[in-house]
Every structure is written in structure tokens, then in C-alpha cells.
Amino acid sequence: MKKISTRDKIVNSAHKLFYERGYNATSIDDILKDAGLNKGSLYHLFKGKKEVLLAVIEERIAYNLKQKYKEIDTVENPLQYLQHKLLSTDSFDFKHGCALNNLVQEMSPVDADVAKALLKVYNDLEHYYFIALREASMSDEEKKALAKMMVATVEGAIMAAKAAQDKAPFIQIVEQLFKFLLKV
């Protein structure tokens, strides 16, 4: 039974609620209620709601991505590893989609600071896909372009699942994508 710092309680609750409801639809009071804290504690630690969001992006979303793909450059068959990671059952929550994607949609056009933080994570994501292509016989430029497309397809697949509120489209699209990759 380790005790969780006040800061972590806030960032955890904010992460969860921003993911499930979106940034605008989550109030500070919602976060505090979920975390079991009072208002002053939050404003003692953060300048405001936006700073909480930046912490969520940098300390949770970026971190989770790193945890998910950190082994990809040591693994034997990285493309297969990637496919397996994507299709493993708890890979993502089809109902709420991709935490990164969700925030990009909602926030990137609206706030430059947030957009910058999100773009950094997005670039990391593309980089992991680039590494997954290291065995492929093509130039680095081509790998980069292909990785970009793969990320787009997977993110689009998550969105398709969200539109249908059903995981099936996601699986179908990812399988189609990898069927494709084998041909090239």
C-alpha cells in the first residue's frame, strides 16, 4: 500500500476523465471529485486547467506510448511485434479511441502550446513505426513515408471503431494493412 502524491492523483484523474469525456467536457470539479481532493490543492500545484492538460500529455500519454513500444528496437521481428501489439486485446479502448488522437482533434486548432506538446508525442509515435520497418529493403526516406502512412491508417482504424462503437472495424483494417505490407 504505497501512497500516491496529490499531484499524481490529480494527473491520474484528469488523464482518465479527459480520455473518457474530452477536455472541455471535464470540469475542474469533476477532476477533484474523482481524485477526492479540494480545489486549493489543484491550484496550489498547477496554474490552471491547461497546465493539468500539459502534465497529462507529457507525463501520461507520452509515457504510456514509450512503455508500449520501448522494446521494439531490440525485438527480432519488429513488424510482427507491432502487429501483435496492435491486435492484442487490451491494446486500446474502442469506445473512447486513442487518447492522443482525441486531444489532437479537440485541442490542436485551438491552443498552440497544447498542439506543440501533442505533435511531439505524435512524432514519437511515427518514429516507433519507422523503427518497426528497419528490416524492410528501402531507403530511410521511403521508410519514413511508409511509417507515416501506417500511423495514419492505424489512427484511422481507431476512429472507424469509435464511429461504429465496435472493435471489429479496427481489427479488419489493421489486418488489411499488414496484408498489404507483405506484398511490398
Add this chain to the structure above:
Amino acid sequence: MKKISTRDKIVNSAHKLFYERGYNATSIDDILKDAGLNKGSLYHLFKGKKEVLLAVIEERIAYNLKQKYKEIDTVENPLQYLQHKLLSTDSFDFKHGCALNNLVQEMSPVDADVAKALLKVYNDLEHYYFIALREASMSDEEKKALAKMMVATVEGAIMAAKAAQDKAPFIQIVEQLFKFLLKV
């Protein structure tokens, strides 16, 4: 100088603002201010904010999609036509992304009625891509799966452009996708 009905003024303003800011971030007062109308007019014509959203989805987003792709089953080279439509400069606003996608992200997990209306449009979108594949030498099942993947890739490309707040990633990904399609 034709005069626009009150209803159309509301739906137009709502469509624009929902697209630019999102549903939750747009207040009824914002819509009314943009439309130059008073509160009672809106509540005379609509039950509430959600009904305005449903009108936007069914009368604007679905309609615009239809307008964009209605010629695709008569055109000579439908795949090339699709590519051209996607890459034509005013095809979409990279800053705000895809109106359909945006609403799916924000609303589908939260409201079943809205999710249903959005899914219908999403299925139409996939159907247009399916038609664009009519010349391809494969079974209808394969075409359907491929069309699904193409939609996902294009939607993901829009999201990549939104993340970067720059149209370039979108163009790159769409080009990569069609380069791919030629190989198969």
C-alpha cells in the same frame, strides 16, 4: 439577394462553429450571435442544442459528402478521380480537420443518437470509396475491406495534418496510399 430562412441561418452557424470549435466548446449564445438571432427563435424551431447538432449532421455533413462524391459512379477513372478530389487544394481545412471525424471523436462515445447519425454518414463515405474501386480486379468483399482501409488512411492523414497544423503530412500520406494501390 435571396433571403435565408431562420432555420438555415441557425444550422449554417452551428455547422461552422461546431466544425471550428467542437460541439461542447460552442454555446447556444455563440450560435445565435453568429446567426444574428435571439434565443426564442432557436427554441421555437429546435428542442435543444442536441437537435441542432443532429440537423447539422443530417443536413450539412451528409449533404456535403454527397455533393462531393455524387459523380464518382459515372466518372471514367474513379480511383484517379478520388485522388484528385482528395488533393485538390480546397478539399479540406487542415487546421480543423474533418467535420465528420471531429464529431465522431467528441460525441460517439457519449451520445447514442448522435453516434447513430454519424455512423450512417461514415458508412456512406466508405461506400463512395467502394465505388471508386469498381474497376479493380478483386471480389466485392475484398473491395469493401480495401475501401475501409483507404478511408481509415485518409482520415488518419487528415488527423496527421491537424496534429502538425500543416497540410503537408496529408498530401504525403495520400500520395503514399495511391502509390501503394497501383502495386496491387
Add this chain to the structure above:
DNA sequence: ACCAAGTTTGACCAATTAGTCAAGTAAGTT
């Protein structure tokens, strides 16, 4: 002109929003 239906006006309401702050408590340092 008269009437009834459709439409518009804008003040009003209760609830919620992000953010403030003076007062209190806990925890370490000497």
C-alpha cells in the same frame, strides 16, 4: 379590417464554469 397561427423578442432562471483567497493544518528544522 379582423383574426388566428406562426414566429420573434429578450428578460429571466437555476446550474455550472474556471479561478481566488483567507484561514487553517501538517511537517520539517533549529
Add this chain to the structure above:
DNA sequence: AACTTACTTGACTAATTGGTCAAACTTGGT
């Protein structure tokens, strides 16, 4: 014990939220 710093409490504010409604205005039919 005395003192200082870090943290927590929760009442408060000003603004905004979606929604209501009685009164006023248009409009078209007779």
C-alpha cells in the same frame, strides 16, 4: 518548543451555461 515552509480546506466570485416563457410582432386567409 518555536518557527518556517508546504500544503489543504471550502466558501466565495464573476461569468457563462442550456433552457423557459409571457409578451409582442408578422403573416396570410377571410
